[in-house]
Amino acid sequence: MNSSHDGSGTNEERPRVRGHRPAHGEPxxxxxxxxxxxxxxxxxxxxxxxxxxxxxxxxxxxxxxxxxxxxxxxxxxxxxxxxxxxxxxxxIATVAPRGHGLRAIALPYLQDLSHATRQHVQLVVREGLEGVLIERLSAHDAQRVMYRVGGRMPLHATAPGLVLLAFAPAQVQEDFMVADHPADEDNLMGTAEALRSRLAAIRRDRFAVFSRPQWDTLMTGVSAPVLDRHHTTIAAISVITPSEQSQSAAHIPAVVAMARAITRAMATDH
Missing domain, CATH: 1.10.10.10 (Winged helix-like DNA-binding domain superfamily/Winged helix DNA-binding domain)
Known part of the structure; x- marks a missing residue:
């Protein structure tokens, strides 16, 4: 007689469970x-x-x-x-084409822009429905800002995010419109219609200006798109300044010019 009877009315041996991982557990x-x-x-x-x-x-x-x-x-x-x-x-991260490769080409231009403005200069790429900051240069006396290198930022509530969303594929824009977004006490999202109108204006003007409170200071960002050799928007550069200390419009020509310079450098890079 089999001494391993389990009381279930059969002498059939049960399958063994190997280790502690469920058969269909999380990879x-x-x-x-x-x-x-x-x-x-x-x-x-x-x-x-x-x-x-x-x-x-x-x-x-x-x-x-x-x-x-x-x-x-x-x-x-x-x-x-x-x-x-x-x-x-x-x-490993330094070999990411949208990280280190893009950053290496853009860095000299970002440095020039930083020296000219004496403010925060950012380089941002889009990943899914968020922006990722891959470089930031900051003057010693620049006002503190929220986002760190490697950090993520909302597309609808930052100047570079709006640029990346405006030049994203139409399906990405629609996915963003219907996605759930965190509650925003300042109502920075607005209505879908208002956001679509704003994105159309950014595509027409090829730059974005956006202001939002950061801690106790109203900060204004000016941003423009960076394109690859296939004329696809791959990044956005921006300058962020305290709104009460600088006229944001004064930075628009410099930001647009630097974005175009980086675009030309991307086209000739081998």
Whole structure:
């Protein structure tokens, strides 16, 4: 007689479950990426407990994945035993064509614009329905602004975001119109009709001007599109100034001229 009877009325052996991962669980790569995205400006270093909580993973699972990420250099251990983003990720990120490659070509022009304006100069690309800041040059005495390099920004509430949305494919614009956006107490989104009208004006003028409060100061951005050799908008550059200290219109010619200069450099780069 089989001594492994399980009381279910059959001597049939049940299938073995290997390890602790569900048969149709979340892929390891997804969980690893979820761990990496837990880090940010507010949390550059995390304990294992905090990392597991932020990623919504069991502590043992978070530890197992974190150890593998450390082995590959994607994470680093601090002297206190906590975790931080590893330099291997920076090394990989530098070869991103829309990141380092574009930045390398644009940087001399951004430096010229920064010297001329003595304000914040930004280089932004679109990823999905958000903008990603890939470079920012700031004068020592420039007013503090919200967005950091690598940070994401709304397309409808920033000057470079509006430029990127205005020159995005029509389907991207429609997807943006119907997407859920965070509640905005300043009503920066407005109506879909008003946004469509604004985007049409940006395509006509080939620049955008947008003002919004940042902390206690009203900041104004002026932005223009950067095109690749196929005449597709791949980025936007912008200058951000305190509205009460500078007439934003004075920066429009310089921003447009620099965007065109970067576009020409992109066309001739091999």
């Amino acid at each position: 390891l790569l997804d969980r690893a990426f979820r761990l990496l995205t837990c880090f940010g400006p507010d949390a550059p270093v995390l304990s294992l407990t905090a990392l597991a909580a932020r990623a919504d993973l069991p502590k043992a699972t978070a530890l197992r994945i974190a150890r593998r990420l450390v082995e590959h250099g994607a994470l680093e251990r601090t002297d206190s035993g906590h975790y931080a983003i590893g330099l291997r990720l920076l090394e």
